[in-house]
Amino acid sequence: MVDYRDIEPPLKTLGLCLRGGFVDEDKTYILIGNTGSDIWKEFGPAYDDWIEPNPLDEWTKRHIDPIAADFGAEALYPFIGPPFMPFQTWAMQAEAVFPSPIGPLIHPEYGLWHAYRAALVFDEPVAGLPVREDMISPCEKCELKPCLVSCPVDAFVEGAFKFQKCLDFLNKNLEGSCMHNGCLARRACPIGAEYRYHREHARFHMDKFLGIDFG
Ligand code: B12
Ligand code: SF4
Ligand code: SF4
Secondary structure, three states: OOOOHHHHHHHHHOOOEEEEEEEOOOEEEEEEEEEEOOHHHHHHHHHHHOOOOOOOHHHHHHHHHHHHHHOOOEOOOOOOOOOOOOOHHHHHOOOOOOEEOOEEEOOOOOOOEEEEEEEEOOOOOOOOOOOOOOOOOOOHHHOOOOHHHHOOOOOOEOOOOHHHHEEEEEEEEOOOOHHHHHHHHHHHOOOOHHOOOOHHHHHHHHHOOOOOOOO
């Protein structure tokens, strides 16, 4: 039987980590993700091997497929779709993360500075699967909610992300703070401030966000 803790070492060398797991209909789902900019230390300098237009997705698949094969699991990815796999729903089952008012799930330690890169699906139980911690969302204790008042174009309206407003602003401010350092609304959140993405890492994601073909 595979032990949960045995999956961590090969991920660590990639700047990735385990993000909990859960059992559903006899299958065990284990989530893999990144917290802070650890992933950038491994992926960023490997730019000679980047395959555009989605180098992080290609890099992830290239490294995770063999790890999944070694452990006898199937690898699923958040970026393959549509239809996309319900990674945020899975994440809420796997670990103590909660919807934030601006969209991304918030983690009590990493704040908004984390993401999911893959899920390993096993046909059998996995030993040492951690139990999801019983916690409350940091947003419940956050009275001022600075994330909701920091966007220069009020892209967050009544719980929805008006991404076209955001994209229009970014396109007019390509050398602005959002593009260089990452979303101002996300950076306004006090939780997990020490995990904020480093400048180059943030810029990479903003460039990719801007380059999405919205049809
Ligand atoms: C499409 C997509 C987008 C589109 C959204 C378009 C649209 N209008 O839907 C665009 C391009 C705009 C986008 C932008 C961003 N995205 Co995006 N996106 C996705 C993607 C690929 C698919 C989403 C989807 O359709 N899932 C399918 C549904 C069925 O999945 P689901 O998990 O069941 O979704 C449910 C939950 O969201 C849940 N839910 C939401 N709120 C609440 C509240 C409660 C109370 C409950 C119970 C449930 C709930 O309801 C949804 C429907 O069932 C996901 C990856 C993935 N596979 O999920 C990333 C993903 C959601 N994105 C992510 C990120 C980080 C971003 C950006 C910050 C990108 C950036 N610039 O760096 C921005 C921020 C946008 C924002 N403020 O919300 C991360 C979020 C990580 C996290 N911490 O939660 C994900 C998970 C990708 C990843 N690799 O981790 N994204
Ligand atoms: S600023 Fe407050 S409400 Fe907004 S995401 Fe952070 S903790 Fe939640
Ligand atoms: S990136 Fe900038 S414009 Fe876009 S939602 Fe965040 S704060 Fe608003």
